[in-house]
Amino acid sequence: MTTAVNIIPIFVIVPLAGAFMISIGGRKLKWLADFLGVLSTAGLFIAALFALKLVNEYHILVYSVGAWKPPIGIAMVLDGLTAFMLVTVNLVALMIAIYSVKYMEHFTSKWKFFTLFLLMLGGMNGVIVTGDIFNLFVFLEIAAIASFALVAFGVERHELEAAFKYALMSTLGSLFVLMGIALLYGFTSTLNMADIAAVLAQKGSSNIILLVSVLFVMGFGLKSALVPFHAWLPDAHPSAPAPISAMLSGVLIKSLGIYTIFRIFGNVIGVTPAIASILMVLGCISMVVGGFLAIGQWDLKRLYAYSSISQMGYIILGFGIGTPLSILGSLFHLFNHSVFKSLLFLGAGAVEYATGTRDMKKLGGLMKKMPVTGMTSIIGTMSISGVPPFAGFWSKLIIILAAVEAGQLWPAVWAIVASVLTLAAFLKAMKCTFWGDVRVGLEKIIEVPFLMKFSLITLALITSVGGLLLIPGIQNVFLNQAVGVMTESADYLIAVLQHI
Template identity: 50%
Template sequence: MLFLFIIVPLLLAGLLPLLGKLSKRFLPDLLASAAMLFLLVLSVVSAKPLIAGGGIIQQAFWFGAPLNIRLLLDGFSLFMLFTISLVSFAVTLYSINYMDHYGAKANYYALLLVMIAGMNGLVLSSDLFNIYIFLEMAAIASYALVAFGRGHEELEASFKYLMLSAVASAFILLSIAVIFGMTGGVSFGTVAQGLKTLNVKYVVGVCSGLFLAGFGLKAALVPFHSWLPDAHPSAPAPISAMLSAVLIKVSGVYAMTRIFLNVFGLTPALTTVLTVMGVVSIFVGALAALGQNDIKRMLAYSSISQIGYVVLGLGIGTPLGIIGGLFHLFNHALFKSLLFLNAGAVEQSTGTRALDKMGGLAKVMPLTATTSAVASLSIAGVPPLNGFWSKLLIIIALVQAKMHVLAVLAVLGSVITLWYYLVLQRYAFFGKLNEAWQGVREAPFWMSASMVLLALLCVVTGLVFPFAIHSWLQPAADVLGQGIGVALNFIGF
């Protein structure tokens, strides 16, 4: 059943270009939304066997016949699956209206579906090399999606993204090759077992470095972040949302965390490097965001900063830190996608992304303004919205781990975050209405609907967060907390 997560979007992606010839808009819209809704329901349903027992490995079936595909589903992957499905559902709804003026909608949905299939595959795989394949699959689709508008900026951004990403993939693959050369296998179990018996900490250190550079580039950690502020703003708004909210986390943070915590085992050296990278990312991202005039570019830099928090939380490696990191990952998926969708709505209505040309849009686009305010407050860590709790958990975890300096810096970073989101809100939505925007209208129905959905989720997650933590963050964190035991358990399969 888990195989459906990969094969359904992939099959639909194959069919869509053909179906697109029959009906240019209606059929692609309907099918893509239906597929996303199906995945969302599926990810909720899949939680059932998981809550009953620990992680499972499931063999895929193809029309009743067993295939040699083993999918790993545990708390962590389920958590990621749910996040992916949720955001992609909202984004697809948004695309119904937004992508109309780009043309080639069927092609667009097909690429989006391939990207989602790639991410789902990555999350479900239990093998280093599979991680690489699905990473690339999602990445290739994302290059095309970034360049989808085919303007000069889009192409330039996509090209740089591709070239840097190719280098990152090469680093990852090289590291896999070296590990393969040492342990003779690439599945999590074999690798964990092999590294446990071999005493090769320096080579593992070099491999960790290569992984860190490779996945760090996918996750846009400083100093590997340089492609992100170009690529994310250039993409169409729903894709920006998808990339910032999910892709960098799945192909960067998820893969990195899975490998470091469950396969290599977290060492103090790695903790130090991860937390320092996290804090540097927080500051570089936040300070760079402060000076931006392009609303989407500001959001892109902010993603770098927020990913820093996630990595900081996960890098601590304590149970509370992991919960904080994962919770922030989920929250960031919610509010960053919402912010990008807001920016898209504004751009579509006014035709500009420059903050200094906006102003007073709250009067003509009340829904966009309200949802954007919710997201901004949330991301800046204002109680009682969800972003506050996750940052609080991370900071508490830092204090518990006796990393006081980092805790202080994390709080300081959050102050800067609040600063630039206030700037954003003031320039875009408050103040006097610019006369040019007198005739501007609120975003169309589906766009508004998906923004409201995400904003409600932000608020609700903030209010019921203890429930959220106990029900499905705890299982995910437990998986990571077990360390390499998780991987060793799966040797028999």
């Protein structure tokens, strides 16, 4: 339709090209990894903003790879939800790339890190952009396999054990997803997501669709660490280097788990009441169990990882309720959680960088020594535990209000309980780490370098003013486009199939 549509494959091309170029030249040229890593993520972030502008102009854009029209060829779709996720993922990726330039210096072979990082980013962007269900599986595996290697990056005892556990669970999840795709293909004879939705609407419901839904909930639940499937997350996320912890907790579980659940259940299979109540129950269990387990932790990053499980519960709960207001809250919470959880993990990384430990029993009084890290971490804490006026407060408020409005009182109560639990866990973390007197042995530490501070401060600013995204004018541009995709899924189907 327009030449602007050519922007869609860029999101896959740029990270992959960057990854292979770093892999060729990074061993010899030390600056190449930093340069290409930051440059390509910056370019991707700008492209994502441009994609957001395009979505507001054209509403939905479809790109057919190799000029093969869907449903025969692979389609790439750019709609509100896609643009929303692209902005979120690439914003966090840019901040983490800038942070890693300094942080990864005490690891050997930084170029391997950036290669895997960009491969993972390419996989995530591919999952978000594609409109073909098997293509989605392939990109999902690219991102997942790159992340296994990144979790094991330190090659120490704990890293390896965590990575093995993560790889095993994630592979199991992928197998369930692949089996679901096989059944879906057997039932509908097509792999294009919009076409599947059209065929399903024509054929009516069947027991096979129920089985497929269960397989997808299991598979993507394993990827997004909802509570019965969460065992790998608290090991894998803390074991990785801090930028990768931020990437995994901040965006990977969202684009591999949450986004795929949103897209497949919202636009392809459709949410039946049974699935909606399963998702709500999973969400409530995740919120409360994750919150309780977080309180008991003494490892800073492990505490953050458990609270990620809890916050994933909010997002799934919002999706399960299914009213436009709750989906708005859910997506807004997704964005906020990406920002403040990566901020918190980067803060924990800064503490580890400066002091060499992340055991809360050995830390204390860091506020006096590292004011920037301390302040940004406290902003992140207030945002995640829902203290007004930070962004986390508004998204939690919307989810709770939506639950009450839809008549789901118990989920609303559990959401409030989980919020209190989160506050307790994070107050403990902040008290043990940043407040109080400086511990013996920590007198000589200094603040982290400028590039690391830059990422921390930018993310803290975004989460402080994140509530502004709810101002009607901005909300229409950013959030409502994404909500519209979920609530009017027929539009998605028609637009992709007609492919103007």
